[in-house]
Amino acid sequence: MPSALSLSLSLLGASFAAASVLPGLPDKIYGVNLGSWLVLEAWMLPAGSPSSTILNLLSLTVSKEWIAMGGQQCDDCSQCIATEFAFAEAYPDTVDQKFKTHWETWFNQPDVDQLVASGINTVRVPLGYWIVEPLVNRATEFYPRGGILQLQRGLKQLKDAGIAVILDHHALPGVASPGQMFAGRCTNDVEFYTQPNYHRALIWTAVMTALSHLDSNFATVAAIEAMNEPIMDANQTPDLGDFQKNFVQVVRAVEWSLGIPVPGYSPLSSSALGNATFSFSTAAGSSFFNSEVRQVLEDAIPVFTKVAQQIGLVPDLSSLFKKRKPLVTTFMDVNWQHNNPANPANAAAGPQGYDNHLYYSFGGVADANENAYMTSICNLNRVQADAALGNSPLWFGEWGLPTQFDASDEFLVKWADAQKLAYSKGAGWIFWNFKVEISDLAGDTARQWSYAEGLRRGYLTQDPSKLHDPNVCAPYVQQ
Template sequence: MQLLIPLLSLLAFSTTTAADVPSKIYGVNLGSWLVLEPWMLPNEWKSMGGQSCSDCSKCIASEFALAAAFPNDVDQRFAKHWSTWFTEHDVDHLQQLGINTVRIPLGYWIVEPLVNRETEHYPRGGIKFLTSGLDMLRKAGIRVILDHHALPGVQVADQMFTGHCTNNVQFFTSYNYGRALTWTAVMTFLTQLHPNYESVFSIEAVNEPQMDAEKTPGLDEFEKDFVRTVRAMECLIGVNVPGCSLGGTPDATNLSKRLREAAKTNPSGWFTSTVVKALEKSLPMLKFIEHELNWVVNFNAGGQRPLITTNFMDIIWQFNGPTNPAAAAIGPQAYDHHLIYSIAGVALPNPTSYLQDVCNREDVQQLESFGNTPFWYGEWTLSTQFSATDDFLKKWADAQKLKYSESAGWIFLNFKLEAGSPFARQWSYFEGVKLGFFTKDPTQFNDPNVCVPYRTSTPKRDHAFRRDH
C-alpha cells in the first residue's frame, strides 16, 4: 500500500486552546442506541418489526427499511428503543467501571430537517433522547465524542451502521457533503451552547468511509470544509476563536446579520461560500431544534467553553493515495484508528499470531509520521477468527489495552449487546468485565507482562479494517 503524504498546513493558532480531552481515554461506544445495528440486538429488532437476512439490503435490516415498512408508528417503535437501550443504570455502571469517555454514533437524521421525507425514511425524535442522555453523562463526569456515524447518501455500501443497507453510495457528492456540513453546524451550535452538551469535547466528521480513496472524490476538500464549518460557527456564536472576531454580542435575532457580514469580510478565510451556505441552511434548523428541546439559548455560554476538537479517521484507514486529514487542521484536532482483528488480513487466525501482531504494533510511530496525533483507538473488540478460550480472551484484552494505551487511549466496541447474543462474549464491554476478561479498573491488567513472550524485532504496520457481519 502506498500512502501519499501531503504537506501539512500550519496550525492557525496554538493547541493550548484545545478542548479538555481526558489525559488518557478509557472508553466505550454507545453503539445501537441512536444508530441501531440489528446484529447487536436481534431479538429486540425482531420485536420492533425488523428482519434478519444474509444480505441486509434484501430485508428489513436497517433503520431506513424499518421506517419505510412502518411509516405510521416508526417514531413510537424507536422511542421505546431509545429509552431502554441506554439508561441511567448504564451510566452508573460505566461510572463504576472507571469509563471516562463514550463515543456516540449518530445518524444525519437526528437533525430532522435534513431528511428528504419523500425519498428517505428515518425515525423522528432522536435529538431529545441524545440531549437527555448527554445530561446523564455530564452529571456522571463522563466525556463524549459525537460521531457522525451514518452520513447522508451513505458513506460505504451494505452496512447496517450507515442506517441504510444499499450499494448505491452517494455521500461523496456536493449535495450530500453540503448536508453533512449543515449537520456539523447544528451539532457545533448545540455543543457550544446547550448546557447538557458540556461534556462533549469532540465531533467526528465521517465514520469509516469507503476504504478505496479513488472512490471518495472530494473527501479532502470536505474535511477542510468540516473544520472551517466548526470554527466559523464557533466564531459566529461568540466562542473565543483566536484569529476570528465578528464584534458585538451574538443573539437569536442577529445571527443572520452576523453571518452576512462574515460572508463579506471572511475573517480568517473560514467563511467560504460552501461554509456560508451550510451555516445559512442551519439557522432555521436551529430554530426547529430549540423548539423541539424547549430550549432558550444562552449565548453567553459560548464564551465559556473551549474549542471543539475536530476528529477524523486517520490516514491509514484508506488506500490508493488517501489525502492526509492533518492538512485540514485549524486548532485542536484528533484522529480515530479502528482495528478489528476478526476481519481477515490483520493477522493469521490463531492465538499466537494475534498476540505477536498486537504486541509488536507501531501504530503510534506510524501515525506520528503523518502528523495524525493525538489519536485514539475508536473501535476495537475481542472478536477473533477462531474459537477463543477464556484464558486467551483474558490475555487478548490485556495485550490490546497495553498497546492501545500507548496512544491517547481506547474506546471499545460496544458498551453492551443484547443478553444472550452469541457476540456478547467478545463484543460487549459489560460482558467482558463480568467474565473477567477486562479488569474492573480499566487502568489495570490481569497480566501487565502479557506481551513479554511475544515481542519480536519485527514491528507491525498495516491497514485498519472495518467490521462486517
C-alpha cells in the same frame, strides 16, 4: 498570497501543535461506544444472527428487541427490514413511537451508572444525519423522528456523571458505506461522496457544533467526528479531502460566530451576539470563509432554528461561551484509506484528533492463531506511523475481543490486556461496544464484544487503566 482565512487557520493549528492534552477530553481516554442507541444496528439486538459478513455484538440486557419491534433478519441486509430506513418505510405510522421506546430503554440512567462504576471516562455516540430532522427528504428518505430529544436527554445524564463525549457522524446522507447496517440504510447505492450530500453533512456539522456550545446539556461534548469509516479505497471517495477541510472550517466558523474563543480570530464584540441565527449570518457574510462554508452557514440558519424549537433551546449567550473551548475536530486517520488518500492533518485548524479502528476478527491483520495475534498486537506501530504523517494524537475508537478462532478464556484475558497496552500508547481507546442483546438466538457473542460482559467474566479489569499482567507482551516483542 495566502488568504486571511488560511493565515488564521495556520496560526490556530500552530497554537495547538505542541499541546498534549485536547480540550475536554481526558489525558488518557478509556471509553466505550454507545452503539445501536441512536443508530440502531439490528445485529446488536437481534434475537438472532444477522448475516455471515457482520458479527453480532455485545450486551447487558436480555431482549429480543428487533424482532419484537417488527424488524426482520436476512443474509443480505438490503433484502429485508434490517435497518432504520427499511423499518421507517415499512411502518410509517408507528416507527416514531417504537423507536422512542427503544431509545429510552437501550441507554438510560442505569447504563450511565454502570459506566461510572466501570471507570469509563469517555463515550463515543454514533449518530445518523437524520437526527437533524430538517435535513431529511421525507419523499425519498425514511427515518424515525425524535432522536434529537433522546440525545439531549442522554447527554445531560452523561454531563451529570462527568463523562466526556465524542459525537460521531456515523451514518451520513446518501450512504457512505455499501452493504452496512451502520450506514442507516443497507444498500450498494453509495451517494455520500457528492457535492449535495457533502453539503448536507456540513449543515449537520454546523448545527451540532452550535448545539454543543449553546445547550448546557451538551456541556461535556468535547469532539465531533466528521464521519465513520469511509470507503477504504480513496479512488472511490472523490473530493473527500475538500470535505475534510470544509468540515473543520465550518466548526471553527460556527465557534467564531458564536463568540467561542478561537485562536487566530479576533473575537466578535458582545453586541454582535444577539442570537444564534444572527451570529450565523455574521459568519456567512464574512470574507474569512470560503464560499461553500458561507453557504453552509446560511443554509444552516433555518435548520438550526427548527431544531432549537424542537428541543426547547433557550441559549444563554452571555455565560455559556465563556466556559467553552473549541471542539476537537476528529477524523479517521489517513492510514484508514489506501490509494493516495487526503491527509486529514492538512485540514487541521485548532485542536484535532484522529481515530483508528482495528478488528482482527475480519482477517487481513494476523494469522488465525494465538501466537500470531499476540505477536502482531505487541509490535503494533500504528501510533508511530500515524504520528509520522501528522495524525496525532491518535486513539483507537473501535476494537473488541473477537477472534477468527475458538479463543479460550485464558487467551481472552491476555488478548484484552495486550490490546489495551498497545492502544494506550496513543491517546487511549474506545471499546466497541458497551453492550448488546443477550438472548438465545444471539448466542454467546456478548462474550467477546460486550464491554460489560467482558468485565463480568473478568477479561477486562474493573479499573480500565490497569492490566491483569503488565508484562503480557514481553514474550512477543521483537527487536
